[in-house]
Amino acid sequence: MNGEWRAAVAARESEAMAWWRRWVERESPSGDKAAIDACGREVAAAYGPLGWRAEFVAGAEGDHLILRPPAEVAGGGGTLLLGHLDTVYPLGTLARMPWREEGDRAHGPGVMDMKGGIAVAWLALRALTAAGGALPAATLLLVSDEETGSGGSRALTERLARQARAVLVLEPAAGETGKLKTARKGIANFTLRAEGRAAHAGVDYFAGANAIVELARQAVELASWSDEAQGITVNCGVIHGGTRSNVVPAEAELEVDARAWTAADLAAVETRLQRLRAVDAGVRLAVTGGVNRPPMERSPVGMALFARARAAAQAAGLELEECATGGGSDGNFTAALGIPTLDGMGVVGGGAHSPGEWAARRSLVERAAVLAGVLAG
Numbered sequence: 001m002n003g004e005w006r007a008a009v010a011a012r013e014s015e016a017m018a019w020w021r022r023w024v025e026r027e028s029p030s031g032d033k034a035a036i037d038a039c040g041r042e043v044a045a046a047y048g049p050l051g052w053r054a055e056f057v058a059g060a061e062g063d064h065l066i067l068r069p070p071a072e073v074a075g076g077g078g079t080l081l082l083g084h085l086d087t088v089y090p091l092g093t094l095a096r097m098p099w100r101e102e103g104d105r106a107h108g109p110g111v112m113d114m115k116g117g118i119a120v121a122w123l124a125l126r127a128l129t130a131a132g133g134a135l136p137a138a139t140l141l142l143v144s145d146e147e148t149g150s151g152g153s154r155a156l157t158e159r160l161a162r163q164a165r166a167v168l169v170l171e172p173a174a175g176e177t178g179k180l181k182t183a184r185k186g187i188a189n190f191t192l193r194a195e196g197r198a199a200h201a202g203v204d205y206f207a208g209a210n211a212i213v214e215l216a217r218q219a220v221e222l223a224s225w226s227d228e229a230q231g232i233t234v235n236c237g238v239i240h241g242g243t244r245s246n247v248v249p250a251e252a253e254l255e256v257d258a259r260a261w262t263a264a265d266l267a268a269v270e271t272r273l274q275r276l277r278a279v280d281a282g283v284r285l286a287v288t289g290g291v292n293r294p295p296m297e298r299s300p301v302g303m304a305l306f307a308r309a310r311a312a313a314q315a316a317g318l319e320l321e322e323c324a325t326g327g328g329s330d331g332n333f334t335a336a337l338g339i340p341t342l343d344g345m346g347v348v349g350g351g352a353h354s355p356g357e358w359a360a361r362r363s364l365v366e367r368a369a370v371l372a373g374v375l376a377g
């Protein structure tokens with residue numbers, strides 16, 4: 001059947017394009033519960049005619065949407081399709097970057113990340129449902145808070161992943177050749193806080209302990225832990241402190257984003273941070289934070305899943321490659337549980353999180369053919 005999936009999904013392309021557009025035009029910025037819930041209802045509406053059952057799980061920043069096949073599929077333990085409803089674009093962005101089709105490119109807020117991935121899933125599941133017979137066991141989970149770190153949805157994602165044999169993540173593909181992602185760096189976020197002693201810069205300068213100077217020294221030290229060959233990065237991204245130029249600053253804060261390919265490397269950065277000592281004896285340092293997303297380490301089970309996707313692609317006349325990326329997704333959580341996870345199943349495009357975000361229209365059918373083939377195989 002594999003070879004026929006491309007024709008099966010192509011037959012429904014215009015239907016899927018119409019939903020894709022509707023979902024892009026239904027803006028759903030992170031944190032806007034009303035907007036995200038409206039988007040969730042509109043995605044659920046596309047599954048009604050397929051007989052799929054929608055369940056909304058309450059979330060503070062927006063409800064998470066679970067879609068299940070018409071009847072409980074025998075055996076269970078199927079595939080979890082994982083995506084998110086939220087985008088990084090504030091409400092009203094659509095007026096400045098409306099849905100627009102130009103040649104093979106579709107434009108609009110979240111067109112690639114990841115309304116396009118939601119459309120890929122719908123098209124694949126539409127074709128599978130239309131093919132009749134027993135549906136492969138699959139559950140679709142669309143969370144509402146991925147772009148802000150998935151704090152409210154992580155437990156739900158992990159619970160559904162534990163019931164699955166494999167997880168396919170609908171995030172955009174990598175690069176214009178549409179590579180799948182078999183490894184992602186883990187991410188840790190820290191705040192380094194310095195407490196010194198305020199003093200008059202003119203009268204009492206040497207009685208002060210400068211929190212900004214302390215953090216500046218620490219920032220240089222932290223940056224030196226980055227290791228290009230090892231793939232470790234320690235980014236000092238935000239720094240603030242002080243009150244006035246004529247006051248020795250008593251307080252300053254530094255926000256750090258650390259990334260690594262392995263849990264061990266990330267843990268090593270955390271340990272080093274905890275052991276930091278102030279250079280100035282008059283300053284006290286405090287570190288808060290920790291690992292936000294564990295690494296999705298390249299694994300034999302993940303690569304086996306990629307091999308299945310490549311075979312499904314070949315059956316549809318397509319070539320697929322894989323790669324590793326420094327960006328995180330909810331696939332980091334599921335891979336860290338040991339569940340085979342393959343990411344980047346969504347559309348191909350570029351300019352994510354920017355006014356120029358675009359997606360390749362042809363990739364909708366191509367990716368849906370691959371997804372249908374993997375699910376059916």
Ligand SMILES: [Zn+2]
Pocket residue numbers: 084113114146171172
């Ligand atoms: Zn995304």
